[in-house]
Amino acid sequence: MSTHAKRERLLFADLLETAGPEAPTLCDGWTTRDLAAHVVVRERRPDAAGGIIIKQLAPRLDRVMEEFAAKPYEELIQLVRTGPPRFSPFSLKQIDEVSNTIEFYVHTEDIRRARPEWSPRELDHVFQDALWSRLERTARLMGRGAPTGLVLRRPDGQTVVAHRGAPVVTVTGEPSELLLFLYGRQQVADVELDGEKEAIAKLHETKQLGL
Numbered sequence: 001m002s003t004h005a006k007r008e009r010l011l012f013a014d015l016l017e018t019a020g021p022e023a024p025t026l027c028d029g030w031t032t033r034d035l036a037a038h039v040v041v042r043e044r045r046p047d048a049a050g051g052i053i054i055k056q057l058a059p060r061l062d063r064v065m066e067e068f069a070a071k072p073y074e075e076l077i078q079l080v081r082t083g084p085p086r087f088s089p090f091s092l093k094q095i096d097e098v099s100n101t102i103e104f105y106v107h108t109e110d111i112r113r114a115r116p117e118w119s120p121r122e123l124d125h126v127f128q129d130a131l132w133s134r135l136e137r138t139a140r141l142m143g144r145g146a147p148t149g150l151v152l153r154r155p156d157g158q159t160v161v162a163h164r165g166a167p168v169v170t171v172t173g174e175p176s177e178l179l180l181f182l183y184g185r186q187q188v189a190d191v192e193l194d195g196e197k198e199a200i201a202k203l204h205e206t207k208q209l210g211l
Contacts, residue, residue, distance in 0.1 A: 004130050005097045008104035012039075013081040015111050021073040026110040026185055035107055036076040037069040042103075043084035053211060102134055105176070106183050113188040120190055123176050132175035135182065136160050142182045145208030148199040152178045169195035169203050184210035 021033040030038070042052065045064050050057045068076065084090040090099060112118050123131075132154065143150050143162025150163040153172045162182060171181055173191035181189035186204050193200045 003093065003097045003101075004127060005100040005104065008101060008108060009083065010081065012104045012108045012111075013077055015108055016077050016080065019111055023111065024114040025107075026114050026188065032111060033069055033073055033076065034065070035110060036073070036080055037065050037071075039103070039107065040068050040076060040079045041065050043088055043090045044079070046088070098134070101130065102138075102179065102183075105131070106180065106185070109180060109185070109188070113185070120177070123174070128175045131179055132158070135175055135179055139182065142210050145206070147202045147206050147208065148195070150203065152182065154178075167196045167199045169193055169199050171203075182209055 016032050016036050019032050021031065021036075023032040025032060025035050027035060027038075041061070041064050045068075047060075047064075050061070052061065083096075089095050112121075135152065139152060139160045139162040146163040146165070148163070149161075149165035149168035151159055151161055151168060151170045153159045153170055154175060155172065159170075171178060171191050171193050173181070173189065177190045181191050184207065186206075186209070193204065195203075
């Protein structure tokens with residue numbers, strides 16, 4: 001049975017191919033080629049991927065990403081499709097599912113929603129529940145830099161606190177849209193914000209959400 005992570009990986013690879021190497025993305029300054037290189041380095045070069053989180057390692061990450069971005073675009077796409085090598089932790093199904101479901105969903109939307117005309121994907125409730133489950137686990141980590149208190153709410157009323165503080169802003173939407181908001185894609189997330197006007201403005205414009 002195909003996992004959510006595997007499905008999202010293949011959708012991402014197909015979209016990379018359709019968009020071409022120079023299409024814009026929501027990642028500042030990155031084209032689709034850069035985004036593909038990022039994904040490949042994350043899975044295949046653990047010696048450099050630490051730079052995604054650890055600032056001291058960022059220069060090495062940049063160098064390795066440049067090396068991969070210089071490869072033929074078709075080769076990059078194939079590396080994305082085939083997934084990580086056996087020595088990578090991401091090759092383990094459980095780790096792949098936990099770590100890559102969100103990774104590939106978010107980056108697929110980074111390409112889709114950078115286009116002038118786009119609409120949200122129709123996602124089944126099983127996938128929405130899977131995204132909510134992951135959102136519950138990561139909300140406080142991803143929301144730790146929020147300039148206000150931050151509560152995420154599903155349309156059915158389920159909530160999770162992403163950041164404690166005052167004033168509080170409540171963001172309501174489907175898990176897929178809440179996820180994009182919490183990962184710093186506030187401008188394209190299809191959500192409703194409730195709270196003080198000034199707090200909403202701060203939250204909507206902050207660059208401190210996500211990693």
